[in-house]
Amino acid sequence: MVEIINLKKAFNSYIVLDDVSLSVEKGENLVVFGRSGTGKSVLLKCMVRLMEPDSGKIIIDGKDVLSLNIKELNELRKQIGFLFQSAALYDSMSVRQNLEFPLIRHFNFTPEEREQKVISVLEKVSLVEAIDKMPSELSGGMKKRIGLARSIITEPKLMLYDEPTTGLDPITSKEISYLILELQKSLNMTSVVVTHDLLCAEIIADRAIVLNEGKVQYQGSIPELTSSNDPFLKNFFSHEFIKENNQVN
Amino acid sequence: MNKKTSTSAYLNSIENRLNEFFTMIAGLWIFSVQFFRYVFVPPYEVYEIRKHMNELGIKTLPIVSVTGFIIGLVLAMQTQPVLARFGAEAYLPGSVGISIVRELGPVITALIFAGRVSSGIGAELGSMRVTEQIDAMEVSAVDPFKYLVVTRIFACTFILPILTVYVIFIALTGAYIAVVLVQNMTIEYYTNAVLYSVEFGDAIPGVAKTFVFGYIVGLVGSYKGYTATNGTEGVGRASTTAVVVSSLMILIFDMILVKITLWLWPTF
Numbered sequence: 001m002v003e004i005i006n007l008k009k010a011f012n013s014y015i016v017l018d019d020v021s022l023s024v025e026k027g028e029n030l031v032v033f034g035r036s037g038t039g040k041s042v043l044l045k046c047m048v049r050l051m052e053p054d055s056g057k058i059i060i061d062g063k064d065v066l067s068l069n070i071k072e073l074n075e076l077r078k079q080i081g082f083l084f085q086s087a088a089l090y091d092s093m094s095v096r097q098n099l100e101f102p103l104i105r106h107f108n109f110t111p112e113e114r115e116q117k118v119i120s121v122l123e124k125v126s127l128v129e130a131i132d133k134m135p136s137e138l139s140g141g142m143k144k145r146i147g148l149a150r151s152i153i154t155e156p157k158l159m160l161y162d163e164p165t166t167g168l169d170p171i172t173s174k175e176i177s178y179l180i181l182e183l184q185k186s187l188n189m190t191s192v193v194v195t196h197d198l199l200c201a202e203i204i205a206d207r208a209i210v211l212n213e214g215k216v217q218y219q220g221s222i223p224e225l226t227s228s229n230d231p232f233l234k235n236f237f238s239h240e241f242i243k244e245n246n247q248v249n
Numbered sequence: 250m251n252k253k254t255s256t257s258a259y260l261n262s263i264e265n266r267l268n269e270f271f272t273m274i275a276g277l278w279i280f281s282v283q284f285f286r287y288v289f290v291p292p293y294e295v296y297e298i299r300k301h302m303n304e305l306g307i308k309t310l311p312i313v314s315v316t317g318f319i320i321g322l323v324l325a326m327q328t329q330p331v332l333a334r335f336g337a338e339a340y341l342p343g344s345v346g347i348s349i350v351r352e353l354g355p356v357i358t359a360l361i362f363a364g365r366v367s368s369g370i371g372a373e374l375g376s377m378r379v380t381e382q383i384d385a386m387e388v389s390a391v392d393p394f395k396y397l398v399v400t401r402i403f404a405c406t407f408i409l410p411i412l413t414v415y416v417i418f419i420a421l422t423g424a425y426i427a428v429v430l431v432q433n434m435t436i437e438y439y440t441n442a443v444l445y446s447v448e449f450g451d452a453i454p455g456v457a458k459t460f461v462f463g464y465i466v467g468l469v470g471s472y473k474g475y476t477a478t479n480g481t482e483g484v485g486r487a488s489t490t491a492v493v494v495s496s497l498m499i500l501i502f503d504m505i506l507v508k509i510t511l512w513l514w515p516t517f
Contacts, residue, residue, distance in 0.1 A: 077388055101389070
């Protein structure tokens with residue numbers, strides 16, 4: 001489904017991604033770990049060309065993303081959902097308008113069909129009562145859920161999550177993680193999840209990679225990575241906030 | 250050594266400012282080209298344009314009403330004693346009318362519009378940029394430039410001339426009140442005197458240039474907001490510089506357009 005080959009991205013002289021190569025199978029959930037500033041979000045943004053990489057290849061669903069023209073790229077983007085760290089809800093629009101936004105522009109649904117779609121996706125994230133609220137009236141967890149609902153309303157084949165549980169309390173974070181897993185299973189999506197949250201990764205991941213110094217340095221299942229004797233992995237997974245998260249839960 | 254360092258820092262800051270200035274000019278040019286490339290291509294986002302015209306018009310209406318009224322009133326009060334010195338008080342409605350229709354009405358309305366709207370657009374788009382809303386739009390295969398920028402520039406371009414015509418009438422009303430306060434003049438005489446002096450040809454270039462001013466306000470506000478960086482600090486900067494740049498550009502373009510008008514119609 002996704003293949004990234006020798007991807008490089010630098011900001012002036014600071015190399016963020018240095019020869020990153022990875023692949024994600026159809027229906028697989030890949031979690032991307034890494035310290036802050038190691039280019040996890042940059043990797044996601046390069047995949048949908050919100051950022052242009054300096055070199056390398058990105059192949060999604062058989063298409064070479066970097067060689068697509070804007071029309072072809074937009075056709076591909078319709079099949080990709082992206083949940084931003086801040087949820088990025090359009091704050092001048094109500095929840096309903098946020099969810100209808102991609103539907104109005106890309107599908108020929110009647111108003112009744114649109115309404116039905118909106119309600120059905122809100123049911124999936126258990127927030128039907130928020131349909132006419134403005135984003136400013138929602139809590140952080142609710143915003144993430146609505147953001148998730150907006151991303152999946154077009155039933156994408158590939159979902160990209162940029163720190164879906166950051167800034168949330170451990171309980172909400174766990175709920176969001178299970179929700180992501182449930183949606184992935186029911187919609188049969190492929191997912192790439194950037195996170196620092198080990199608990200979230202344990203719930204979601206089929207496989208994980210760890211980015212360090214711009215490269216994919218480690219990969220494997222979560223138990224393999226967390227039980228590794230490698231000094232970097234030991235240090236990384238024994239980080240205090242991960243421990244705290246696990247204790248609370 | 251210290252003097253040398255401070256001179257070098259000063260030269261560096263000048264270089265940075267010049268760099269920023271030319272980057273902005275190039276950016277505004279690219280935005281302009283993109284606007285004309287997109288504006289004729291469907292979907293036309295009519296609902297968004299109508300919504301912006303409505304919001305921008307209503308947002309600016311109270312302040313332009315008050316300003317227009319006071320400008321007309323004060324202009325007439327200031328002009329009256331000067332004309333009285335030459336025994337030319339009868340020319341008061343005409344001279345005030347021409348000043349308002351040709352220059353004061355369009356420019357004052359545009360400057361107030363710039364202060365109110367350009368900063369608003371800068372802040373709104375800037376905040377959308379730093380909270381990744383523009384990225385979210387782009388990822389969902391909707392062109393944010395067309396949806397956010399083209400609609401705002403279009404709305405500004407067409408709402409400002411309407412506001413200008415309204416302000417001209419309000420300012421002329423203010424001027425009439427001032428005239429009544431100092432001279433015993435009937436509304437019929439005042440109206441006839443204004444209509445006799447102000448020809449339709451005076452109003453056309455005056456109102457026509459506000460299409461350009463409106464375009465400038467929308468363009469600068471959108472550019473500053475759309476390209477905002479550095480979080481909330483960047484949003485504040487986008488909002489402030491949008492007002493400064495658009496006001497300055499309005500005055501520069503006013504000078505150029507007046508010169509062009511006088512060159513095309515020397516009797517104007």
